[in-house]
Amino acid sequence: xxxxxxxxxxxxxxxRSLGTACATARVVTDAGRAYLKPPLPQSxxxxxxxxxxxxxxxxxxxxxxxxxxxxxxxxxxxxxxxxNGQPAPSGLxxxxxxxxxHPWGGAVESLEAAENSEIVTSLxxxxxxxxxxxxxxxxxxxxxxxxxxxxxxxGGIPGVARLVLxxxxxxxxxxxQPLDTTACDLFQSxxxxxxxxxxxxxxxxxxxxxAKSLERLTQFQPxxxxxxxxxxxxxxxxxxxxxxxxxxxxxxxxAWLAETLPTRLARICWxxxxxxxxxxxxxxx
Numbered sequence: 001x002x003x004x005x006x007x008x009x010x011x012x013x014x015x016r017s018l019g020t021a022c023a024t025a026r027v028v029t030d031a032g033r034a035y036l037k038p039p040l041p042q043s044x045x046x047x048x049x050x051x052x053x054x055x056x057x058x059x060x061x062x063x064x065x066x067x068x069x070x071x072x073x074x075x076x077x078x079x080x081x082x083x084n085g086q087p088a089p090s091g092l093x094x095x096x097x098x099x100x101x102h103p104w105g106g107a108v109e110s111l112e113a114a115e116n117s118e119i120v121t122s123l124x125x126x127x128x129x130x131x132x133x134x135x136x137x138x139x140x141x142x143x144x145x146x147x148x149x150x151x152x153x154x155g156g157i158p159g160v161a162r163l164v165l166x167x168x169x170x171x172x173x174x175x176x177q178p179l180d181t182t183a184c185d186l187f188q189s190x191x192x193x194x195x196x197x198x199x200x201x202x203x204x205x206x207x208x209x210x211a212k213s214l215e216r217l218t219q220f221q222p223x224x225x226x227x228x229x230x231x232x233x234x235x236x237x238x239x240x241x242x243x244x245x246x247x248x249x250x251x252x253x254x255a256w257l258a259e260t261l262p263t264r265l266a267r268i269c270w271x272x273x274x275x276x277x278x279x280x281x282x283x284x285x
Contacts, residue, residue, distance in 0.1 A: 006031060006067035006097050011078045021176065022047050022169060023082045026098075029071070033098040037169070038073055038080055039091025039235070046179035047169040048094045049236040053246075054130055054168030056228050061126050061216060063119060065165045066151070067097040070233055092235040099164060101153035106145070108200035114163045115155045120201050121209035122216075123150075123165070127196025128261065129217065129253055131188065134170030136201075138193035145198065172246070179238055184246045189253040194264060205269040210262060217254040225250050 008029035015026035015033075022037045037048055051068075058065050073080065073093045080088040104110060111117055127135055135150065137143035148166065155162035169175075173183030197205075225247035232238055 006069055008032075008034060008069055008071055008095060011036065011071070011073070011080065014078075014080050017081060017083055019083050023088065025080050025088075027080065027095075029095065031097070034095045035098060036071070036073075036080065036096075037094045038082070038088035039093060040082075040088070045236045046173075046177070046238070047175070048092075049179050049232060049238045050171045050173075051094050051167070051169045052232060052236075053228065054132070054171045057130065057250075058126065058165055058168070060220075060224070060228075061122065061213075063122055063126055063165055064116065064162065066099050069095050069097075071095045092233050096166075099151060099153045101151050101161065101164070103148035103166075104150040104152055104163075106147050106198070106200060108203065110152060110161070111163070111200060111204055113160065114152065115157055115160045116163050117204060118206070118209050119163055120204040121206055122213045123163075124194065124196045124201060124205060124265070125210070125213040125217065125257070125261065128194050129250070129257055130168070130171040130195075131173075131191060131193075132168060132171040132195055133174065134167060135196045136198045138195055141193070172249075179246070180242050181239075181245045184242060184249045186245065186249055186252065189249050190256055191253075192260070192264065194261075194268065197265075197268065202269045205265060207270075210265065214258045214261065217258045220251060220254040222247065222251050 008031035010030050012028045012030055015028065018024045018026065023040060025036050025038065027034055027036045037051065039045065039048070052070070055065055055068050071093050073088055073091055075087050075090040082088055111120060133141070133143050135146045146167070151164040151166050152161035153164045173179060177183055229243040229247050232243060
């Protein structure tokens with residue numbers, strides 16, 4: 001996994017609470033402005049664990065995220081207020097570096113104008129792999145689109161934005177539920193639903209980009225999953241047996257999606273068009 005070079009060591013001051021389910025707060029750290037998700041009860045601790053795991057997997061999948069870190073919070077010294085007015089308890093927080101930019105509003109034109117618009121296809125594959133309901137839930141399910149979970153950040157070209165992923169806390173299981181062996185049921189590794197496919201994404205999904213993403217999925221190995229999950233902070237209370245099942249889930253789902261996702265995406269994004277359902281196999285042969 002790619003190591004994050006941003007390394008805040010302390011919270012200098014609290015800014016404001018955003019009133020989210022994770023009690024996210026805008027803070028200033030010794031390394032700049034950031035968004036902090038404090039330690040909370042077990043169900044929310046699971047969201048911190050999901051954020052951490054998904055951030056690591058996004059780096060492996062070569063998708064851009066804000067820089068992030070884990071940061072100890074001291075209830076007495078930092079005194080970060082929760083939405084209920086009580087201070088956040090001591091423990092390990094997940095912090096994300098603030099980037100200049102603004103959330104995506106849903107327009108396809110702003111996606112097409114981004115300097116890295118080619119990541120749209122990979123993003124759909126990534127969210128489907130992680131069963132992430134936070135950005136765009138599957139058709140026929142409840143949940144609102146999370147337009148604010150995709151940032152149009154300042155890019156490398158003046159006046160041109162760069163797409164950056166935000167907030168993967170709803171990966172693997174429904175929001176508010178603990179990350180446990182039930183949530184990581186291996187039967188769900190063959191969940192046929194497509195996640196993260198905003199309507200505006202459909203005309204940007206490309207067969208070549210899909211082939212590259214699926215090729216990458218085939219490279220996800222049990223050792224990669226094991227090394228990642230062994231490094232998960234124990235403070236967030238994810239049991240070893242859950243890590244074992246989650247690792248197996250990730251490996252099995254990656255392999256299954258590489259075989260089955262092309263046909264399902266073709267029906268949605270290219271209806272009525274000729275489509276090679278397994279182009280990456282030709283590349284590998």
